[in-house]
Amino acid sequence: MKTKFESYCNKDIAEGCKFCIRGEKLVLFMGGKCSRKCWYCSLSVNRKDTATTYANERPIKTVKDVIEEAHANNAKGAGITGGDPLVYFEKTLCYATALKKEFGEKFHNHIYLPLPLVDEKKLLKLKTCVDEVRFHPTFLAEKNDELKQKEFEKIKMASKIFGVENTGIEVPMIPEKKDELYEFIKNLDGIIGFANLNEFELSETNFKRITEEYALNEDTYTVRDSITVGRQLVRKAINDKLKINVHLCTAKTKDCYQYINRLLMHDILPYGNRTDEGTVVYFAVEYNKPETQIETIKKYTKNFYDDTERKRFLIEMDDVEKLYDKTDLKIARIEEHPTWGNERLEYSLIGE
Numbered sequence: 001m002k003t004k005f006e007s008y009c010n011k012d013i014a015e016g017c018k019f020c021i022r023g024e025k026l027v028l029f030m031g032g033k034c035s036r037k038c039w040y041c042s043l044s045v046n047r048k049d050t051a052t053t054y055a056n057e058r059p060i061k062t063v064k065d066v067i068e069e070a071h072a073n074n075a076k077g078a079g080i081t082g083g084d085p086l087v088y089f090e091k092t093l094c095y096a097t098a099l100k101k102e103f104g105e106k107f108h109n110h111i112y113l114p115l116p117l118v119d120e121k122k123l124l125k126l127k128t129c130v131d132e133v134r135f136h137p138t139f140l141a142e143k144n145d146e147l148k149q150k151e152f153e154k155i156k157m158a159s160k161i162f163g164v165e166n167t168g169i170e171v172p173m174i175p176e177k178k179d180e181l182y183e184f185i186k187n188l189d190g191i192i193g194f195a196n197l198n199e200f201e202l203s204e205t206n207f208k209r210i211t212e213e214y215a216l217n218e219d220t221y222t223v224r225d226s227i228t229v230g231r232q233l234v235r236k237a238i239n240d241k242l243k244i245n246v247h248l249c250t251a252k253t254k255d256c257y258q259y260i261n262r263l264l265m266h267d268i269l270p271y272g273n274r275t276d277e278g279t280v281v282y283f284a285v286e287y288n289k290p291e292t293q294i295e296t297i298k299k300y301t302k303n304f305y306d307d308t309e310r311k312r313f314l315i316e317m318d319d320v321e322k323l324y325d326k327t328d329l330k331i332a333r334i335e336e337h338p339t340w341g342n343e344r345l346e347y348s349l350i351g352e
């Protein structure tokens with residue numbers, strides 16, 4: 001069945017996904033180093049193999065940075081990802097614990113884990129600060145029956161530690177892998193709570209092979225048939241009355257719900273105007289002679305904000321016309337992202 005947010009499921013979706021779709025999850029990227037080298041990896045060139053940690057778009061060095069970004073994002077949980085977070089095990093524990101300490105036990109942490117570095121000792125430690133685990137088994141990237149069985153056993157062990165409903169797998173929905181994937185999911189029925197299938201997408205690092213071997217949809221970045229095949233698996237799960245929640249998450253779900261809702265949750269500066277896409281429009285008088293400019297603005301309105309970091313005065317939309325007509329201030333209309341770095345999308349001067 002189709003959900004309200006352009007994805008498909010047989011019954012329900014994982015708890016962590018509910019937070020994500022509402023835009024309530026901080027995306028905590030521990031670093032790009034990984035215990036695996038999947039040919040289809042979707043990391044960008046900038047993120048792959050980097051040792052930099054990011055909380056959403058913000059590069060971070062300390063616990064304080066993570067907490068600040070989580071506050072700015074009004075996050076109610078975090079999705080901890082990489083690379084392989086276990087390559088950065090101590091730092092992962094430290095940040096996940098700090099978030100729980102700052103925001104309380106209800107702050108929902110979920111983690112994405114390739115399986116090579118997973119062992120019982122690490123899982124028991126993670127259990128102290130992580131609510132939900134999502135494994136990415138190797139068999140989609142590499143045929144090795146012995147390894148597949150070993151990883152299956154590790155997932156079973158994790159389920160005993162985290163509980164059935166808090167343990168799942170998350171994989172790209174690669175069309176030709178559908179039978180093998182369904183078999184794997186079926187064997188895990190009753191052992192884990194969910195299987196997330198992500199619509200298969202093009203990225204900078206898998207570009208060559210995907211464009212050579214797969215047809216793309218009109219949007220030019222999603223693989224044709226990935227949704228069709230994913231829906232077939234959801235349907236099979238319904239017909240076979242599987243207990244496990246099978247959820248097909250589409251690129252639209254990620255772009256139009258998860259991402260936009262996360263932007264909408266993010267703090268903005270005073271006198272900003274949010275758009276439906278999650279961006280923000282400001283009307284700004286950029287510093288030229290700030291002491292004189294501020295005196296001019298004050299003659300006509302009390303409603304402005306001195307954005308010293310970006311060297312500009314932000315003014316209320318209702319005052320733009322008055323200031324434009326009665327002063328010689330240059331007023332810019334700036335559309336930008338509310339997140340770290342405030343990436344600028346549009347800039348124009350009023351009246352020009």
Ligand code: SF4
Nearest residue numbers: 034036038041083114
């Ligand atoms: S496990 Fe994930 S992050 Fe690591 S190489 Fe594979 S797809 Fe990339």
